[in-house]
Amino acid sequence: MPAFTLFGQISAISLLVAIPAALHTQTATAASQSSDSSMVGAAPANAAVDVSAQAPASARIEEQEGDLLMVHQRYQAALAAYSKVEQSSTSLWNKMGIAHQMMFDPKGAIHCYKEALKIDPGNAHALNNLATLDDARRDFIAAERLYRQALKINPGSARTLRNLGTNLTMQHRYSESAEAYAQALALDSHILDQNSGPTAEDRVSIKDRGEESYLSARTCARAGLSDCAIAQLRKAFDEGSVTKKQVDNDKDFIALRGTPEFERLLAGQE
Numbered sequence: 001m002p003a004f005t006l007f008g009q010i011s012a013i014s015l016l017v018a019i020p021a022a023l024h025t026q027t028a029t030a031a032s033q034s035s036d037s038s039m040v041g042a043a044p045a046n047a048a049v050d051v052s053a054q055a056p057a058s059a060r061i062e063e064q065e066g067d068l069l070m071v072h073q074r075y076q077a078a079l080a081a082y083s084k085v086e087q088s089s090t091s092l093w094n095k096m097g098i099a100h101q102m103m104f105d106p107k108g109a110i111h112c113y114k115e116a117l118k119i120d121p122g123n124a125h126a127l128n129n130l131a132t133l134d135d136a137r138r139d140f141i142a143a144e145r146l147y148r149q150a151l152k153i154n155p156g157s158a159r160t161l162r163n164l165g166t167n168l169t170m171q172h173r174y175s176e177s178a179e180a181y182a183q184a185l186a187l188d189s190h191i192l193d194q195n196s197g198p199t200a201e202d203r204v205s206i207k208d209r210g211e212e213s214y215l216s217a218r219t220c221a222r223a224g225l226s227d228c229a230i231a232q233l234r235k236a237f238d239e240g241s242v243t244k245k246q247v248d249n250d251k252d253f254i255a256l257r258g259t260p261e262f263e264r265l266l267a268g269q270e
Helices: 019-028 057-071 075-082 090-102 106-119 124-136 140-153 158-170 174-187 206-222 226-238 244-248 251-256 260-267
Strands: none
Touching: 057 075, 057 090, 075 090, 090 106, 090 124, 106 124, 124 140, 124 158, 140 158, 158 174, 158 206, 174 206, 206 226, 206 251, 226 251, 226 260, 244 260
16 A cells, blocks of 8 residues: 655555555445445444445445455546446545545545535544645644544544644644544554554654654653554654654653663664
């Protein structure tokens, strides 16, 4: 799965919706699923009814075909399959938006996400996805507004909280960013090392990405997540945003001192 940066570079970082994992789940359970109105998890309780639930079997098959093509990163073919579905739905528009976004077509993606929101103005996933496009344009205030709107609807979304944390890092609001990351980690202890699908992190400059990695390392350490803390700290070192002396003086890493992996990491910075 390609992931994007603001400058068009390819990175190993993932964008908001965990496309392969979510679609894999959706495809695997498609036979028993008929009303999911989003790419990630179930629709919020106040979401409009997904009209695909009443769609004929042929339409569901065409949509499932598109889902499978998305899993295999064949986005243009997936769009062609989705276009054959006669009854549009929030879920369908959202997936079409993702396909456009993965093909570096923000205009098409914005159109699709807005169409999804016309059907269901309270769809947290479409709001979250739309926010990542604002991040890509470096309109961080607009993106933050959408992330917070999505979280009012679905406060239990670790991925949206992660994206909000990254967004706040880009605004250099580090204490608020740390709080958002802490909330995300409380919901999903592995959220910071998920690398499937494009994420808001892809829009961060090298300097901001390094600061984000170090902030994430400190947040993980405070939460007692040693593996997460070390992984994020290694990224921070690789990105040149932190020194061994800085880590030695940081009280957040006291619990890690003396552990073999942490000591090896620091020894490699000599």
